[in-house]
Amino acid sequence: MTDGTWAAPGRVNLIGEHTDYNEGFVMPFALPHTARAKGARRPDRLLRLSSAQFDGEPVELSLDDLTPGSVPGWAAYPAGVAWALERAGHRLAGADLAIDSDVPTGAGLSSSAALEVVTALALSDLNGLGLPPESLARLSQQAENDFVGMPCGILDQMASASCEAGHVLFLDTRDLSRRQVPFAMAREGLRLLVVDTRVKHSHADGEYATRRAECETGAAALGVPFLRDIPFAELSSALSRLPDPTIRRRVRHIVTENRRVERVVDLLDAGRAREIGPILTEGHASLRDDFEISCPELDLVVSTAVEAGAHGARMTGGGFGGSAIVLVDEDAVEATTKAITTAFAAAGHATPRTFEAVPSPGARRVGA
Template sequence: MNALEAFRKQYGAEPSGLWAAPGRVNLIGEHTDYNDGFVLPFALPQRTVAAVGPAPAGEWTVCSTFQDEAISFGHTEPGEVTGWAAYVAGVVWALVEAGHNVPGARIAIDSDVPLGSGLSSSAALESSVLTALVDLGGLDLPVEQRPRLAQRAENEYVGAPTGILDQSASIRCREGHALFLDCRSYEVEQIPFDLAAQGLAILVINSNAPHQHVDGEYGARRKSCEEAARILGVPALRDITGAQLDDALARLDDEVMRRRVRHIVTEDDRVLATVGLLRAGQVREIGPLLTASHASMRDDFEITVTQVDLAVDTALAAGAYGARMTGGGFGGCVLALIDADRADVVTAAVEEAYAQSGFTPPTAWTVTAGPGAGKL
């Protein structure tokens, strides 16, 4: 059943339209977003689709192809709607909080973005619903302002302390490009990312290890970074340059905090270097930067798990130019930059390594850079 069929079944009517928003892969730049730094995501072909039609003012109902019952709510406050529907209620709440006259709506959701995989299924859900409600209500909300509103829904309503990377990617990405985003100014640059033209591909490997954001670990990393910035007397860790890193680390007494700071500062530098190479058309050459990013996440930010590390190491041994975990960490997916004709070989190698270690089998597929949110 797709979103259109679900809408017809639940509401006995036709929707006003279908809106879709993608999941994302972050090519490089992990946990830099809430440090006012730089990120480089691209949109996945996998999308969340929202079939949406009008309802009486102040009334919203949402159903999905992955839950049996519909959930209805009115004007709510954070915490009043829970579970997956909180992401929808949060978007309505954030729009109302921003002064918009949000239209009542009946919504049906379908998605092929893998849940809990670090590919930002939550941002895809928020962004598809947000785009639909803006269009349905004729709301004056420019595209460049939408990611911050969707982020507020996730931060303040759902309670997940994520940065702005995911929503920006889901809303602002363009097909065939990676989105170079300055998370302080919100300025974006569309960076050409046509892998096929160079005989390359990005292989996404879902470790199938559990992936959770709404827990203590993500929040602890963010708190540590914010405290370090306070101690160092800067607005955010983005303001520490690579040349200043050693001096900054010497001013921090806590070894864990030093590792966290080192990851953020060096990761920002890796994003900038990757963008420079892509602008020059040197796609293969970004591989070592991807791999260095993973080592930093593993050793300094400590957000990887055994299955993820094994997938990275195995992909590299099987010929990948570079590989890294993507997403917030503690499970989720790995991306590997490979020759396009090596996808089956690399996948088989990772599957064999998992089997030998007794892990749940991984799933893998190649991806291209798709478009951001919009009406179908």
């Protein structure tokens, strides 16, 4: 219950896109980029929020008056977490939270989940709740779903709350069972690059919600609770029962994407990280063609990287912009980065931001 500073990371999803709200498999890992909260307990029921990324006076909110839709802008995320904690039966003391973050916003790297999870951890510790990672993640997801109004799955929050350094998280989103899979890229002479296209994704415009609704329509038509329940071996039969071509494409992506996660896990367990590259590229084609959530800039990153000799590449995150990941040999980082930058310039796109993704630890207390 002492004052302190906490951190929660953004994430990259190695494989398993849009499978989380279909109760499927995902494989994220945490980035070194974090949201940090310096927190102090208050004797009243006031939540006082400030952010280094947003100018203006601190936002002051009464814990007794929080309702969905009542808090605009960035403060809705931490306020939603406090609301979810209270709704779960945890009566909170007031708190001062000063937020700072170096997780790129709008880049598909889960800046919002990092903000939610760091708030959940800070409030848990300040109130002596001792909540485990899965509880922090569920409450954070509830905040985003029901308070902010974004119908995301739980991938981002679980990654931020529970990833471990040097590992990728193999997560079953149905029951949150999970395994930390070693991802020793350096040992195999590999690097994973994140290429931020600087195209801001537009989840809030309804396309993300539309994809989720289409998946639910497909599951209902096939008589299963979630698309996770369609075995890969039965995909052809399932598709033949769907008259709507759009729903067929959505179903095909989810079922094949779950299978791609299983294939990547098998290769990493066997110490064959280099061989996951083509599966990443295959996943991008599915997201582009069957789920239809890519954009020209993301497609250009993938095609240019593969032509330059990368083992594989794909968009990562919710889509409609954001970032792509590229698996390359360590001695090809500079040449691949240059090829992508040159291709963007030739196409008239803004210069992308590229950095190396290093599997990093999840949410934790970092100081007094």
